[in-house]
Amino acid sequence: MKEEGFQKRSEEKLVKKSYNCGKCNDTGWILAPQEHSAPIAISCSCRELDRIKTDWERSGIKTEQSNLTFSNFCIWNESSGRAKDIALAYYKDFNSIRRTRKNSILFCGQVGSGKSHLSIALALNFLRKNVKVVYMPYRDAIMKIKQNIMDDEYYQKIISKYQLAEVLLIDDLFKGKISESDISIIFEILNYRYLNNLPIIVSTECVVDKLLYIDEAIGSRIYEMSKDYIMEIGKGKENNYRLR
Template identity: 35%
Template structure:
């Protein structure tokens, strides 16, 4: 009888008055953020110290998980990575029909991510993928970004052309541009996409603004990720101080993709 009564009480807890079964985000605490459990405690009873069972409120594990998810969602939102780009992962990078240089870039990107915790405070904590357009450079660096964001690391996606246009449009708004530069300088990980994109020759203004950002991160040993159609020699030709800093920061994780259309990731079969 006692067992039947217990089962009846449990069934009543999980059934609504209309006879339907409620749906909970967390079945453990039923969305109450916690639940009571019996816990032994010491109490003095008639002058004697005895152990009794007392109800204790236990905070459910879902509270910490929800908090972590909210923090991760906030990081993704502030990263400026679009919803479509958030789907770009290492697993979604199609290695079929790709040339060896692209596969080498893939391996380098995966190695960078796996070693990030160990190298993030070292002088060589950057990665740059340079060369052939369409070879998957942005996809691979976005995959690193998404993986780091999921692990609680702050990343800012800064597409070069868009960033420069915004700064030029707001040249008369000094405080706004100052805030933009400071964000790029101080974010945990900065991802500059399509740096000095051809065919235009970078202006003195563009070089100066990128130098402000890159030199700061170089001096503070802060991680940077760069994609560019220009090779390291071209970046050095544009500005030797800037190019040589990129080379030093990314020395262990620099890939130059040199070749023809066979390197174009977007031209692969089935794309």
């Protein structure tokens, strides 16, 4: 009896020590049999998942944001339907427009209408397609940059991360009080991307007129870049998903 118990426990141990990926035994490779030659090694799908996970961590998107997908975005009124259509059209067109000036998308207007949700849904899809997105949560990012404005090296490093990203997602742009230095930091990032035709995804409570009013140089660049994919969500509680 004692013996049996011991055997059972060591079997359990063996099972626990098994591989994360049963397909490739964690080697990353699978041998694919060939009809007329020796088997060839092909990359296992778990490697792809690892890559997505790493890219995701690098992007700055948090785990709790992983449920902000297109399939979790329901069409519950006219404007949510339109917003989703524009987001999906942008995703579909991305490869053919990405190197042009008009390669960006803007979700603006009503609070709680799903602007951040759709922006992140796009980012998650891009990451899956190996397009490296960098997530810039506007308020936190700008605060961090300003706290380190005296540290030249850090400042340059963080600004270049946002300037050079394959796709930059600026979430909740101009949320809260805006100072001159906020504007000049955003301009530095945005103008670089504008001049180099690098795409942005922007979510903001400010409608286009408000963006232009806050800073015409910034507003007009965002407008030009996202001209073909602007979703302005009408202000009104009827468009606030949180209050539905």
